[in-house]
Amino acid sequence: MPEPNDLLRAAREHTPSRRAPGEHMSRGELADAICAWLWDTTEIKYELDGHYIAKLERGAVRWPGAAYRSGLRHVLDVAADNELGFFPPSGGSALEPDLAPPSMIGHDDDLIVAGDESIALLSFAEQSNVGELTVEQLQADIERITQSYLRTPTRQLFATSRAIRDRAFGLLAGNQSPRQSRDLYSAAGWAITLLAWMSVDLGRPDIAESHTRTAWACAEAADHDVLRGWIRATQHTAAFWQDDFARAAEYAQDGLRYAAGTARLFLASAASVDLARIGRTDKARELLEVAQTLNVRRAGTEPGGLFVCTPERAGGLWADTYLAFGEAQLTAEHADHSVALFEAAPYALRNVGSERMARLQQAKARLILGELDGALEAVEPVLDTQPEYRVRPLIQRLAEVAALTAPYGRSAKTRMLRDRVVEFTQRPELPARPTANGFAAMEAPRIYSVRRTREDQA
Structure with missing residues (x-):
């Protein structure tokens, strides 16, 4: 009881x-x-x-x-x-979010089925089955997905990742050398980790965890530390967006045992955010210092894009940590530096999802510091995000920005920002419906009303 x-x-x-x-x-x-x-x-x-x-x-x-x-x-x-009587959760306490508008509507069936399929493949992944194939094309496809994520509609990339996963497991049913077998398990593991990350962005972090268990079995079969590190990063992300910061911290810290390449930078930075949020300030500052002094290089087997942590991506996480510490000025400084690095990088190499999150950290810091105009300037590029890229975490963070406008009353600028946020959350991606010829037809979305209409007020 x-x-x-x-x-x-x-x-x-x-x-x-x-x-x-x-x-x-x-x-x-x-x-x-x-x-x-x-x-x-x-x-x-x-x-x-x-x-x-x-x-x-x-x-x-x-x-x-x-x-x-x-x-x-x-x-x-x-x-x-x-x-x-409210205290931050420390692992086992019940907690509950208060924001539930999905970033994309009509995806639940596909997400659930894909998660169930990954669970069904778990026992297969734990065996030593082998197959014959050169996996260069599979690896190239994975790199293309990671580098085009949030630039290409997520639904299309989700389907491609699923196809890579199934193809790798199909090939493993044949005969091949142990080295080729490890390459196939690696390809399958990366594809499933992509499915998990996308499931988080599509509003189902619980299903993401189903994927990561099978991805971990693949990483074990491939004996692939870089993949292990990014799976732990994905498990951290799934727990984080369920507000289970204690479990997120455990995943991130455990991942540091394996992480090579830039995953180490991501995990140390992410763990500092998690620990700060559950009040373990000393340990959070310790890991933040570790992250800020790391000198890492991209591992040759990191696919890039989503699975690379650049200094600007890490800077956005550091800004989040300082926000949890209640240090708005340092939040602003690190968020500003992160955004400046993003803007200086070639567009093809920019992680646009992390860039949008860094801009929202800028906006939060500006609002806390009493700089409404600066907050509006920071949030403007995010509000221009096309509907198909409005993932669930982005919507949640944007709503948090809107909530921080309360001290500014109902001024014209504040009302404009809130109206833009409402419009943003009411226009998720149009869900695609499979048709007989295999193409997707677009349906009008169901609108989740979060603001009174004229008819409501009448």
Whole structure:
């Protein structure tokens, strides 16, 4: 049985009802007040009711999402989360995000089926089956996918990665030398790791974990440390976007045992973010210092693109760490440097996904520092992202930027930013529907309304 959150219940029962004089605030009234405040400050509609407040008071969720915690602090008039019995998760505590708009609609069936297929291949990957093939073409295809990720529609690259995985396993059923077998397991492992990373971006990090288990078996069969390092990086990313920062840190730190090439830079930087978020500040600073002093070179077997950590990509992670420390000025400095390095690099070599995240770190730092105009300038290129590249983590980070505009009231500039964010989140990629001739037909997306329309207000 979870331990009841007596502090939260006591805070609610000491808060006078706004509806019934002489009574304390009910759970339903508290939920309504939070939703009203969140709408006034962010113009994003949250679905919160008395049942969820009861869930919090029972202790079933010990760390609700950031927006809900902010609303609870405001309505119950407390300064810190711990006054309401909320403490950052340390591995086993229940937690729950408060933002759920998917970045892409209509993908769940494909993602679930692909994850199930990778699970089905796990037992096969753990055996010593062999096959006959030169894997140069498979490796070239993997490099092309990693280098064109978030430049080419994700659905197309997802299908190609899936085909590479299946082809590699099909070839392993034949006869070949042990060296060729290891090459095929390596190709399959990279392809499955791609499927896992894309599953995170498509809003299903839970399915990503199914892929990574089979990818790890492939890396073991290939005895491939570079692949092991990037699988751990992907497992970190899947846990991170489920707000399980303790588990994300474990994956990242374990990956440092194997990592060669630039994966080591990514893992040390990512672990510092995770540890900072769960309050392990000393260890976070230690790993941040390690990351900032690393002198790494790209390993010959790193496919590039998505699976390379450049100084500018690492700089964006360092900015996130300083943000978790509450050091907005250092966040701004590292985010600015990261963006400058991205802009100086040849476009073909830029990781556009990491660049967009660095720009949002710029925007967050500017808002915390009281520089609304600077935040608007930083976020503008992100808001121009085409719908097919609006992945789930990007939408979540952009909504966090919008939430930080609350201190600026409802000025014209603030309203403009919030309107742009609402428009951005309402226009995910158009889902493709398979047709008889094998091509994809585009459907109009279902719109998840997060802002009142004129008809709603009438």
